[in-house]
Amino acid sequence: MDMLVGQLLTGLSTGSILLLAALGLSLTYGQMGVINMAHGEFIMAGCYTAYVTQQVIGDAGVSLLIALPIGFLVGGLMGFILEALLIRRLYHRPLDTLLVTFGVGLILQQVARDSFGAQAVNVSVPEFLRGGVDILGTTLPKTRLFIMALAIVAVTAVTLVLRFTPAGRRIRAVVGNRDLAETAGISTRKVDAATFFIGSGLAGIAGVALTLIGSTSPTTGQSYLVDAFLVVVAGGMGRIKGAVIAAVALGTLQAVFETNSTASLAKVGVFIVIVVFLQLRPQGLFTLRTRSLA
Template identity: 45%
Template sequence: MRRALRWLMAVCVVVATSTAAYAADPRAIDLRPLVQALGSGGYSGTEKALTQLSEAGDPAAVPVIEALQAGDLYVRKADGSVVVARKAGDAFTLTDPLTRAALGDAPAAAVEKIRINNSLRRAISASLGALTLMSPDAGVRRSAADAVFKSRDASALETLSAAIAKEQDKGVRAAMEQARAAILLTGEAASKMTDAEIQSATDTLTARGDRDALVLLNMVAGSGASDITKKSAAAAVSTLEQKLAFWAALQNLWYGLSLGSVLLLAAIGLAVTFGVMGVINMAHGEMVMIGAYTTFLVQEFFRAHAPGLFDLSILVALPAAFIVSGGVGIVIERSVIRWLYGRPLETLLATWGLSLALQQAVRSIFGPTNREVGAPSWMSGAFELGGLTITYGRLWIVVFAFAVFAALLVALKRTWFGLSIRAVTQNRPMANAMGIRTARVDALTFGLGSGIAGLAGVALSQIDNVSPNLGQGYILDSFMVVVFGGVGNLWGTLVGALTLGTMNKFLEPYAGAVLGKILVLIFIILFIQRRPRGLFALKGRAVEA
């Protein structure tokens, strides 16, 4: 029963998408007597007519059967003809089931519903499946084949074989063959098959190579089928499991990379303020949050004034978030942090205070609830790559994270500003003596780190809730990444972010999300104790000073 239901639902989808294709089909011949027969002889009469209708193999019967399934098929008492009737007010609107010609209205008393029972329901779905397999539309045939694969309804076997013989499209034929193999292996037919047939059926399923095939093969291997079938299935299971494990690992790697790039985005600004300047900015998360709210405001503007350009809003939000967060960062540096240089623990406390105030400020202005930030069309959807499913949103974030990283690297290495930053951090008095305005460099460096946090906020607004607490969720992770990677080393931050991201995602299937995170935290705590200066620590006297 359950199986039949599943089958039914699958077919409904197929039918719903394909009705239009049948409407114009010119081959509507010879079906009328069969359709008429649906209305006589009670359940058994209907069932008999249904079988004949199905065996005729004409897709034009599909809307009729569909109407029967939906309970829209009636017998007009006046002439005993079968009609489609839909309720309109107190009366019914009648149409011809095959031609769809309007037949006028009729009072409720003038028609009688063709009733169906469970057995009929199953027959209906089977014949719908069989008929759709013959559809002229390749997409419909394919969906139908998949539906049969899922239901493994033995009654579809004959139609399926016929469909395979006729099928021209390679992909659709493969799907049909898989469906047939599924029916053969799980049904009673299996006991009558030769070894070679069994082998070819299992091979067909192995070739399908997804989790459904694995479930099926596992079922066969553990069923009461013949030994040779079981053996063949078991062999196929192990091949398939390896293949699936490989793709699963790859998928995990992708998730890890994706999480890692999010961590990288959140941490990279911190790598500048903490790693390069040595300033502990606990309000870093709030810079991210401000970036996300800037995205929200930019999108609101686009929604209100240029809805047609909405897809570009993110591109405008990027510089806007950089400027807003960077600006807030500069204000913070000039007003608070510059008085606290050389006192990292005090800086930590003061910036924590700032983070509380910033959160409350945003809460007061925008309210405590999540704000809706939309995704542009080019960031929505997903595509398949082998056994991987990759969403465009995540893909863009990975690309973006690496782009930001590369840009920062170039900025620090190749520009005059980067040179001044390095000069100031290495030897402040000397840099001062050489005419570098150290106070200005401090402010701009802090602004740069905060601005990058703002960029991270734009990206995070796409995957996380934009709320006043957005930043808090990332601050500790960001510190972990920077400290794990080795303070003052951007490459360390990159490796740290990707390692922690991947580790998290690989632990998740075994330990669950929360325990996985706990394990990662414990790992970092232990790791820092083994290597207090992180993964890519610089050795030597400079560190000890």
């Protein structure tokens, strides 16, 4: 029983990390359909934002809280620029988008390497997040609880924005039926730019938070990219709800497999489950029902 609770908790915590990394992608890839291979590098940019903020401010606690909104802006701006300069010109050519953003990702990695050095840098964990909390016989690090809370806040915020704000309604309208939305007078260009800004900004926030548990190096983003795509694909394109459930399910699966074998074998197990699942349900957990013809 203890074992089971422990695995569930670990699954939740792993899932919330996956979710945080994938949330931005569920907007840009899930809703807009842009395969952005540089998403991992936006996460990395968030990591370095946390590092720079901490260098400037000093106090780890204060700088973490300040770095979160700055990380959003840094990631968002990078995404906005990428969309305006490149992706916008390649909307009809997904394969080209894929290659171009992959290239941009490599460039960003090299930029990070040249500005911060190839070696990983250290972002200190604030005093109030050090140590662990005992929950039902399992010790969960406070940093993971913080990330769980942040993931919940981020998902709630995105859901509220999409559901209740005019901008959110416009985004949903464009996703639902682009031509009809355009006919109704919505500037799809502006909506695309805004969606990309928010999605990339969320990657920046994820980056700031992930410095608490992982490394901050030029290749940091790469370790999250594949998992983020998996979450969005398994969850179903365009549904935040799908991403949440998929992230928690994948996290729990990983934890359960890992307890019974090694971590690298568990990864293989998770991949197999996803492949089988996508065979049975190619559209993922949830699909967006639209009235469009295609």
